[in-house]
Amino acid sequence: MRLTHHILKSISVIFHPLIMPIAGVIFYFVKTPRFIDRQVIWAKLTSLSILTIILPILLYFLLKTLGHVNSIYLKSTKERIIPLILNAIVVILVTQRILRPDPYIELYYFFIGILISTLSCLILTFFKFKASIHMIAISGVFMFFIALSIHFSININGTLALMSIISGAVATSRLHLKAHTYPELIMGVVIGVFPQLILVNNWL
Known part of the structure; x- marks a missing residue:
């Protein structure tokens, strides 16, 4: 039981939301x-x-x-407000200074999707709802990978299968650590996927 706890806790750290955007960018440059x-x-x-x-x-x-803030996991909705605002500002800087639409239109809209997800999560905090940022991040990247596979006509079934397993592991980890409830995890997936899905029409 102790080993399982450490493994699940490690999953939350390894696949922290801060890592996901750069993972998406690396995947793009590789593919x-x-x-x-x-x-x-x-x-x-x-x-x-x-x-x-x-x-x-x-x-x-x-x-x-x-x-x-008290911890890196931002356990309360109040703790989330300032970090989410700052993150939104960072994403805006990325889209304005580093990843302009030309020639990185796919990455530009990937980060626009991240911005929308961040703002959606921020709005929910004012209603005292704590959507899972872990699930927002990994679900958004997952959707971006799917869109890239269609856009570039490449077979990445192995990567998508691995992403499915990782997504499940992250969700299990958040539940095990009592960081989120099922509705918070589901809302995280929705907030992560839908902006990417909607914006894909601009570049696919």
């Missing part, structure tokens, strides 16, 4: 048939890592020092 200079790819990945991973971590420690 795109377009030629993109390797130096450009590394420059984009470095910039994105700083903005979407390092900066949020630094902001988290600042918020924790100021007493606005």
